[in-house]
Amino acid sequence: MEEQFTREDALRREGYRHACHIMLYGDSSAKLFGKIPIKHIVLMQMRFDGLLGFPGGLVNPSKETLEAGLSRELHEEVGVAVPVGVDNHVSSCLSPSCPQLITHFYIKKMTEAELREIERAAVAAATDHGLEVLGMVRVPLYFLKNGGGLPYFLSHSFISNSRAQLLSALQRCRLLSQGELEKAVRQAEQMRR
Numbered sequence: 001m002e003e004q005f006t007r008e009d010a011l012r013r014e015g016y017r018h019a020c021h022i023m024l025y026g027d028s029s030a031k032l033f034g035k036i037p038i039k040h041i042v043l044m045q046m047r048f049d050g051l052l053g054f055p056g057g058l059v060n061p062s063k064e065t066l067e068a069g070l071s072r073e074l075h076e077e078v079g080v081a082v083p084v085g086v087d088n089h090v091s092s093c094l095s096p097s098c099p100q101l102i103t104h105f106y107i108k109k110m111t112e113a114e115l116r117e118i119e120r121a122a123v124a125a126a127t128d129h130g131l132e133v134l135g136m137v138r139v140p141l142y143f144l145k146n147g148g149g150l151p152y153f154l155s156h157s158f159i160s161n162s163r164a165q166l167l168s169a170l171q172r173c174r175l176l177s178q179g180e181l182e183k184a185v186r187q188a189e190q191m192r193r
């Protein structure tokens with residue numbers, strides 16, 4: 001686990017750059033194949049580098065608050081300046097992949113209609129569509145035969161510690177049980193061998 005800070009301690013550190021990313025999610029009553037409840041919508045993105053990650057980006061705290069910077073990045077990457085507040089902040093830590101970078105993570109619950117509007121705007125309005133962002137993706141939270149669903153999703157490659165951010169957010173928001181999370185991680189591990 002990387003070194004963790006409070007939001008305030010992280011901002012007091014000198015000589016660090018800051019990046020903010022967010023998990024936008026919500027409940028859904030939709031059913032895959034008309035029978036498997038998808039239960040929740042959780043949004044991530046396929047990045048320009050081929051890695052999965054959350055929407056968001058670099059923020060300059062001397063010019064904008066972390067949350068205003070994150071809203072700006074959301075406007076660029078998903079086409080909607082989703083309002084983000086300090087109450088959406090969940091963690092701040094040193095980036096395991098980038099020296100002198102602190103990554104801040106946020107979570108925001110939205111309605112299914114709002115999430116659908118973001119998916120539409122990400123293609124129709126976002127200036128980064130097809131450039132820094134190749135597309136929004138939903139995280140499959142169910143289990144199908146032979147590792148289909150969440151285990152296969154987790155076996156892909158993720159930017160920085162975004163895979164750990166996803167797992168801890170799914171736990172924190174109780175979108176899956178502890179047992180289901182452990183099963184998904186175990187099955188994903190077997191696929192990568």
Ligand code: GTP
Binds near residue numbers: 052053055095132
């Ligand atoms: P530019 O506009 O090109 O600067 O990109 P950006 O501002 O959108 O930055 P980006 O989203 O790539 O994030 C900046 C850095 O934060 C990346 O180089 C990664 O090291 C890290 N990063 C990117 N996405 C995530 C994420 O989902 N979680 C975490 N923890 N770090 C991320």
Ligand code: MN
């Ligand atoms: Mn079909």
Ligand code: MN
Binds near residue numbers: 132
């Ligand atoms: Mn960006």
Ligand code: MN
Binds near residue numbers: 057058132
């Ligand atoms: Mn970004």
Ligand code: MN
Binds near residue numbers: 057058073
């Ligand atoms: Mn940027």
Ligand code: MN
Binds near residue numbers: 076132
């Ligand atoms: Mn950019």
